[in-house]
Amino acid sequence: MKPHDLAVKEIASRVRSLYSKGEPFRIYHGSTNSTRKPSLKENHVDMSRLNHVLKVDRNTRTALVEPNVPMDRLVQTTLQYGLVPPVVMEFPGITAGGGYAGTSGESSSFRHGFFDRTLxxxxxxxxxxxxxxxxxSERKDLFRGGAGAVGSLGVVTLVELNLLEAKEYVEVTYHRTNSSKEAIELTYELSKDPAANDLDYVDGILYNHSHGVVVTGKMVSKPLPSMPLVEFVRPNDPWYYLHAKEMTSDPTSQPYKFATTLPSYLFRYNRGTFWVARSMFRYFFFVPFNRLMRWFLDDFLRPRMAYRSLHASGQGKHIIVQDCAVPFNHAHQGKQGSPTAVAEEFLEWMNGSEKTNNIGAMNIWPLWLCPVKVDTFTAGSERGSFHPHLLRPQGATDATNDKGVMLNVGVWGIPHEETTGWRKDLDFRKLNRTLEDKVHELQGQKWLYAHTHYEKGEFADMYRSTEWYDALREKYSATSLPTVYDKVSRNNRSDTGGAYRRFKDLILETWPLGGIYGIWKGIWSFDWRLERAQSWMWKSNWREIVRQNGQKGLKEE
Structure with a gap:
């Protein structure tokens, strides 16, 4: 029996045993890219050894991928065949299984949708x-419903992934914008009709109300000779978001064009964990935020180590980390108005001026803008999804196009005014709840990797989960598993755990002990080895290294 089949047989036996006893379980992957701290109290099914790319077929442009294969290893393997996944999540440690079970999109998602739509x-x-x-064509309801359901309908053990022809470089253009409205309008124009443009990637960064950058990218075999080559993967390379800010600092600047290697583009946000790693410098405010220190602390400023340290230190509750998708407009409901009115309202509400800002403290910069192609459902239909989606009114007859586009706004950080120290007097639960309420009001949805504070009824209303989801759980014998709400809601979690737990929390809340403990746990996790193992991306001859690895062939499974 092949190793993969044997591993699946053992997993199925373990699951069957727990099911016969009526005992719920959670899935153990060995790593996480969620800001929610994993629970270790329930029974676990160990999936950590399912971490191989079993096959890449150049002819059909497909790959057989086990769920714990991270994006960096997946890309390295497919590039050996001159192919690349259509949607590659920005953090190298996000896995293929996580991309299906969670909500995963990227700058190519305006064209291809969420990661699961490429399977x-x-x-x-x-x-x-x-x-x-x-x-x-087979159990379509489970195929669609399981995407984004965080493993609450079953355990993913293998996926077949579609691939695209890869080019060695990406030509990147920074388009300077001078207002949030201008940035949203340009993002919408570039993404509303993918067939009308010749772009592979669209996303954007808002640094403040008067400085934004909309970024477009196109894969090419060879860039124009006049284009500078810039990379973002090595410890001494610039952080991507800082490079974009510097190159567009002049409000009158023309679009700035340059080339970067394909791996450098795909994982451009890895160093600095977008810009969330900036918060570490605010916590350790005596450490200067300069290029020398970013080079020296590079291992700690990448997502794998950042997540490990965040969970260990307990500082995740003192930071806002949310991905919120809102409609650009309500045209899908037949309402007239500006093509970007809803998205503009969300940005103005969240980071508006002092007179218009509803909660005052929610003034977080930068913000990530990423257009995503989504499904459009009719209200009251049995179809549903935990992915962000658009909603037509019940009884609507216009079903000529079941696709639309939403704007994902990445809200990551602490209030912008706090440039030193680490604020604990802010009510972060209240900030998260207020954000959730506004997203709900605008008919948007959140990604579920982050802290979720909805009451159960609110959660069911936002995701329309009470009918289609409960029916799927009943149909596929999943009622013994924790529900999506059980897994993601902070309201189900008790902060009490005896004298030892309270003492430990007290220590972690004492500056700078919590941060030091998180760094120490990160070092001893050895996650930094995983990043250094992908040093092929750092080499100037990375294409030759990939080709040499490809000559060795894939391990037969």
């Missing part, structure tokens, strides 16, 4: 131990 089929172990294959 042909998924192998899954149901909660009763049955091993099934789900796709658009």
């Amino acid at each position: 042909n089929w998924v192998e899954m172990v149901l909660a009763d131990g049955e091993v099934v294959k789900v796709s658009e």
Whole structure:
């Protein structure tokens, strides 16, 4: 029996045993890219060894990928065949299984949608131990419903992923904008009709009300000779968001064009964890935020180490980390108005002037703007999704196009005014709840990797989960598994845990002990080795290294 089949058989046996006893379980992957601290109290099914790319087929442009394969290793493997996944999440440690079970989009998602829409089929172990294959033609309801359901309908053990022809470089253009409105309008124009443009990537960064950058990218075999080559992967390279800010500092600047290697583009936000790693310098305010220190502390400023340290230190509750998708407009409901009115309202509400800002402290910069192609459902239909989606009124007859585009706004950081120290007097739960309420009001939805504070009824209303989701759990024997709400809601979690827990929390809340402890746990996790193992991206001859690895062939599974 092949190793993969043997591993799946053992997992199915473990799941079947727990099901027969009526015991719920959670899935253990060995790593996480969620800001929610994982629970270790329930029974666990260990999936950590399913971490291989089993096959890449150049002819069909597909790959068989186990769920714990991270993006950096997936890209390295497919590039050996001159292919690349259509949607590659920005953090190298995000896994293929996480991309399906969670909500994962990137700057190519205006064209391809969420990561799960690039899959042909998924192998899954149901909660009763049955091993099934789900796709658009087989158990379609589970294939669609399981995407974004955070493993609450079954255990993903294998996916078949579509691939694209890869080019060696990406030509990147920075378009300076001088207002939030201008940035949103340009993002909308570039993404509303992917067939009308010749772009592979669209996203944007807002640094403040008067400085934004909309970024477009196009894969090319060879860039124009006049274009400078800039990379963002090595410890001494610039942080991507700082480079974009510097190159567009002049309000009258023309679009700035340059070239970068494909791996450098795909993982451009890795160093600095977008810009969230800036918060570490605010916590340790005596450490200067300059290029020398960013080079020296590079291992700690990448997502794998950042997540590990964040969970260990307990500082995740003192930072806002949310991805919120809102409609650009309500035209999908037949309402007239500006093409970007809703998105503009959200930005003005959240980071508006002192007179218009509803909560005052929610003044977080930069913000990430990423257009995403999404489904459009009719209210009251049995279809649903935990992915952000657009909603037509019940009884609407215009169903000529079941696709639309929403704007994902990445809200990550602490209030902008706090440039030194680490504020604990802000009510971060209240800030998160207020943000959730506004997103709900605008008919948007959040990604579920982050802290979620909805009451159960609110959660069901926002994601329309009470009908289609409960029916799927019943149909596929998943009622013994924790629900999505059980997994993501902070309201289900108690902060009490005895005298030892309270003492530990007290220590972690004492500056700078919590931060030092988080760094220490990060070092001893050895996650930094995983980043250094992908040093092929750092080399000027990375293409030759990839080709040499490709000559060795894939491990047969």
